[in-house]
Amino acid sequence: MNVPGLFHFAFLLRKVQTPSWAGWVLRKQQLSLPSLPLLQAARKKNSLNLLELSEAELEEQFVRGDGPGGQATNKTNNCVVLKHIPSGIVVKCHQTRSVEKNRKIAREILQEKVDLFYKGEDSDVFKEKKTSEKQKQEKKRRAKENLERKKLFKEMQQLDKE
16 A cells, blocks of 8 residues: 555544534434523532533543634643543543543533533532522612711712702
């Protein structure tokens, strides 16, 4: 076999071994997933009762990342695409330049999303998200009350001066 033929053969092998992620994304959209806020609640670090993932249920691929970073981003395959086969959930992680850190972060995010997918509103991640939303609303309410009190106080001071 000649040298150009070897390169062509290697290219064909690479093409066959690399699965198409577009099909998985389409299938994920066709599944009846929980509502969007439910999946956005993922990525909380303090959850303890998460479902365990086995490596046999995961498919992992390293792709080129996107976004700012120029040549360092465009020429390295340090973006991790992780797919949970039974649920069809796909996570793409490119938070750091290290492949190992991205693999770890992607697994944490996927674990939380799978937990939300199967447990729904009973998930610890969802409960944490709800409590943080309540705390945020309470803080907003208190700030609004304080602002009203300050306005009333200033009005009273101006009336006293007149």
